[in-house]
Amino acid sequence: MDDATNAPRAEVEHLYAEYDHLAPPIGQDGTPYPYFEHLRDAALMAEQPIGWSEKHGGFWVVTSYAECQSIIANPIDFSSAGVIFPKYAVTEPLMLAEQDEPEHMRGRRLVNLSFMPKNVANYAGAIKTAVHQLIDGFIEDGHADVGKIIAEPIPAIVTALLMGLPAEDGPLFDAWTTACTHEFLADPVAAAPKIAEMYTYFEENIARRKQEPGDDVLSQVINAKIDGDSLTHKELLGFSTVLLIGGIENSAKLIGTALWRLAWDIELRRRLVAHPQWISAAIDEFLRYYSPGTVGRIVTNDITIAGKTMRRGQQVILALPIANRDPREFPHPDCFMIDRQNNRHLALGTGLHSCLGGHLIRMEARVVLTEFLSRIGSFRLDTCLPTNWIRGQVTGMSRIPIVFDPGERVSSERGAGVDAWLRHASRI
Amino acid sequence: MGQSVMRAAVAAQVPGIEALCGGNCVCATCHAYIEAPWYQSFEAPDETEKAMIDYTSEPRDNSRLTCQLQVSSAHEGLVIRLPASQH
Numbered sequence: 304m305d306d307a308t309n310a311p312r313a314e315v316e317h318l319y320a321e322y323d324h325l326a327p328p329i330g331q332d333g334t335p336y337p338y339f340e341h342l343r344d345a346a347l348m349a350e351q352p353i354g355w356s357e358k359h360g361g362f363w364v365v366t367s368y369a370e371c372q373s374i375i376a377n378p379i380d381f382s383s384a385g386v387i388f389p390k391y392a393v394t395e396p397l398m399l400a401e402q403d404e405p406e407h408m409r410g411r412r413l414v415n416l417s418f419m420p421k422n423v424a425n426y427a428g429a430i431k432t433a434v435h436q437l438i439d440g441f442i443e444d445g446h447a448d449v450g451k452i453i454a455e456p457i458p459a460i461v462t463a464l465l466m467g468l469p470a471e472d473g474p475l476f477d478a479w480t481t482a483c484t485h486e487f488l489a490d491p492v493a494a495a496p497k498i499a500e501m502y503t504y505f506e507e508n509i510a511r512r513k514q515e516p517g518d519d520v521l522s523q524v525i526n527a528k529i530d531g532d533s534l535t536h537k538e539l540l541g542f543s544t545v546l547l548i549g550g551i552e553n554s555a556k557l558i559g560t561a562l563w564r565l566a567w568d569i570e571l572r573r574r575l576v577a578h579p580q581w582i583s584a585a586i587d588e589f590l591r592y593y594s595p596g597t598v599g600r601i602v603t604n605d606i607t608i609a610g611k612t613m614r615r616g617q618q619v620i621l622a623l624p625i626a627n628r629d630p631r632e633f634p635h636p637d638c639f640m641i642d643r644q645n646n647r648h649l650a651l652g653t654g655l656h657s658c659l660g661g662h663l664i665r666m667e668a669r670v671v672l673t674e675f676l677s678r679i680g681s682f683r684l685d686t687c688l689p690t691n692w693i694r695g696q697v698t699g700m701s702r703i704p705i706v707f708d709p710g711e712r713v714s715s716e717r718g719a720g721v722d723a724w725l726r727h728a729s730r731i
Numbered sequence: 732m733g734q735s736v737m738r739a740a741v742a743a744q745v746p747g748i749e750a751l752c753g754g755n756c757v758c759a760t761c762h763a764y765i766e767a768p769w770y771q772s773f774e775a776p777d778e779t780e781k782a783m784i785d786y787t788s789e790p791r792d793n794s795r796l797t798c799q800l801q802v803s804s805a806h807e808g809l810v811i812r813l814p815a816s817q818h
Contacts, residue, residue, distance in 0.1 A: 376753055411757065412779075419759055419786030420818055583816065645744050657752040661760075665818045 311349035318342050319354025322364050324597045324620050325488065325695055333563075333690045334593070335698070339625045340637060342366060347630070353611045359389055362599075362618035363611065368629035368649070370609055371621045374600060376654045378404055381619065383656055385601030387696060388618050391548070392487035392498055398541040399659060400549070407655065410542070413527045414659065417465075417520045423663040426464055427670055433460050434674040435713060436721040440728075442678065445709035446685060448728075449675075450701045454559035456724035457671055461663070462550035463720060466543070467519025468508060470720030474727040475504070480551045483544070485695045505543040509536070520546060553651075554664050556595040556699025557586070558671050563700040564589070564639075565676075566684045571639065576680045579673050585641040586668045591648035592639050594624040596697050598652065623649050624698075682707035736797035736811065737761040747813040754798040759783045760817040761797040766810040773800050789814045 322342065330337030343366055346352055352367030365371050374381050386400050396402070399410050416422065437456060441447040459473035468476075482497035509525060516522040524534060524542050534542065565572045575582055599620050602613045613619065627648045628636040651658035658664070682705045684690070691702035717725065740748040740761075749760035756779055765773070770793045776784065777799075784794045797811065 408757075415757060416782060416786050419783060420788040420816075421786040421790075424788065583818070644746050647749075651751065653751060654753040655755050655757065657758050661751060661758060662818050 311345065312351060315342075315345040315349040315351045316354060318345055319351075319364050320357045322354070322356045322622075323358040324364075324622065325359075327694065329692055329694075333700070334692050335624075335694070336593075339622075340628065342622075343625050343628055346625075352609045355611075356620070359618075362388065362620050363602075363613055364620050364622055366622045366625040366629075367609075368626045368632040371623060371626040371649055372653060374608070374619065374621060375598075375649065375652060375656070378655060380602065380604045380606045381600035382603045383407065383600065385599040385618050386656075388599040388620060389488070391483045392491070392494060393483055393541075393544050394498075394502065395537050395541040395544065397545040397548070398538060400545055400656070404655065409529050410538075411659065413524055413529065414520055417523060418659050418661075418663055420662045420666075423666050426461055426663075427666060429464060430457060430461060430667060430670045431674055433457060433718060433721050434671055435678070436717050437724065438675070438678050439712040439714055440717075440721070440725040442710040442712060446704070446706045448688075448702055448704050449562045450559045450691075450703040452724065452728050453671065453675065454555050454562060454701070454703070456721070457558060457667065458551045458554035460718075460720040460724075461554070461667055462547060465519065465550065465663075466521045466546055467512065467517045468521075470718060471723040472504075473720050473723055475500075476547055476551060477555075479504075480548050483548060484552060484697065485693065488695075501544070501547075502540060505540055509539050509543070549658075549660055550663075552697040553595045553658075553660070554667050556693065556697055556701070557589060557593075557664060557668055559701055559703060560593045560595070560699040561586070561589045561668065561672060562675070562705075563684070563690065563703045564593075565672075566682055566703065566705050568639070571641070572676070572681075574641070575672070576676050579676065581641050582669050582672050582676075583665065584643070584646075586665055586672070587646045587648065588639055588641050588643055589668070590650035591627045591633065591643075591646055593699060594627045594648065594650040595699050596650065597621065597623055598696075621649075678710065679707050734802060736763070736800040736802055736809070738798075739802060740797060747817070748797060749817050750798060752798075756780055756783065756796060756799060759787050759796060762787045762794060762817055763797050763811040763813055764791055764793045765795050765800075766793070766812065769806055769809045769811075770795075772805050787814070788816055788818065 327335035328338045346366045352370050353365050356364050382403050459476045463470045479501035482494040486494040512522045512525050602617045630636045651661045685704040685706045688704035693701040737750045751760045752758035780796050780799050784790050
């Protein structure tokens with residue numbers, strides 16, 4: 304090959320070598336997408352969908368849709384034990400997420416029906432009430448950080464309901480989740496006591512649920528039998544943490560990023576205000592366009608894909624935010640299209656490990672956006688204050704300062720969960 | 732022939748069959764209503780599928796998860812209808 308042909312390959316190999324899924328450069332738009340688009344385009348030009356990163360001890364990076372999909376759909380050669388990399392600071396393995404077959408499906412069947420559409424629909428009314436009560440807390444002010452006061456509280460309130468935990472503990476859940484998934488890397492000393500506190504909390508709740516079972520998901524798991532055996536205490540702790548982290552991380556980032564986009568994309572916001580029936584399709588496009596999660600796998604058998612030989616034991620990272628912008632799968636991938644047909648994005652996985660909470664997150668985001676836009680149909684980013692894109696294995700916009708014309712409260716009532724969050728956000 | 736209704740629909744880019752779990756009877760996003768007389772021409776659903784159908788957003792008597800339906804020559808002219816949403 305001559306130098307002209309080698310040049311794109313050398314550039315993309317350099318980009319892959321520097322790729323760090325936990326710390327992508329943030330562009331002028333406040334997101335890592337300019338960088339993701341650059342890496343994608345370089346990979347396309349060099350026809351190198353897979354490369355080797357030197358970060359975190361070295362790992363494979365997959366940026367194309369087809370290869371990401373085939374690896375996720377291949378549990379024989381790729382283990383989910385590497386779904387989180389580097390591993391979160393949890394002492395018990397994450398049930399379901401880090402499990403392979405047949406253990407994964409045995410655990411999944413225990414809780415699967417609880418996350419089906421008819422069951423998650425039972426929470427829609429409570430979410431709607433919580434959104435309106437949260438909005439009542441700031442609508443008279445004409446300004447708010449809707450990352451802090453909508454996107455973070457709602458998933459914690461829903462997770463508390465689902466798991467049968469006190470709604471007022473929501474701010475704690477958020478702090479623990481952040482400690483396990485982000486803070487442990489930046490400040491492990493500060494994160495450690497929060498993680499210990501989380502396990503103590505779950506120890507107590509598991510003991511309480513054994514005595515007084517409810518109709519919540521945690522009680523179902525505690526009292527379930529798999530092949531005649533109950534789950535061990537360690538497995539119950541692993542289930543508790545995965546339900547907590549899984550319930551909060553993706554939803555908060557999806558809702559936050561959507562509200563941020565709607566704060567400046569006036570055309571999109573007007574369309575959704577005028578046609579709320581399009582919000583469901585818009586949510587799948589948000590999931591594709593700003594995919595919150597990046598997932599990993601560990602190679603279990605030597606395998607060659609797209610000319611790269613992956614060795615047993617090596618870590619693979621599937622760069623879903625990049626793969627979901629692959630032009631070979633998604634025409635005009637960098638256009639946000641709410642009427643996109645066959646939007647088969649990988650944001651919530653595919654195959655056996657497709658997201659347990661896939662129906663829940665869609666319903667949650669739909670109710671939040673529908674109710675929010677019904678109350679505050681016009682708002683814009685407060686450009687005097689900074690936004691903040693949270694980086695990590697699950698990413699999205701977390702600080703979203705907006706301004707709008709003040710409105711009136713519709714109610715003075717506050718549920719315990721909402722009250723805790725409004726206090727937490729120093730609104731009282 | 733020899734493949735599931737879900738696979739055939741996905742290959743033909745039929746909108747509305749999401750099939751997020753890829754045919755593992757986990758996600759219930761390939762739900763469809765099977766028109767008579769074809770409904771009876773498939774093997775009856777197993778307990779897992781039956782339980783999942785009950786928890787879809789709009790189950791009906793002729794509901795099936797299309798990943799569980801194997802197409803054969805007996806299904807020439809098969810008509811299925813889709814729910815308003817898979818979620």
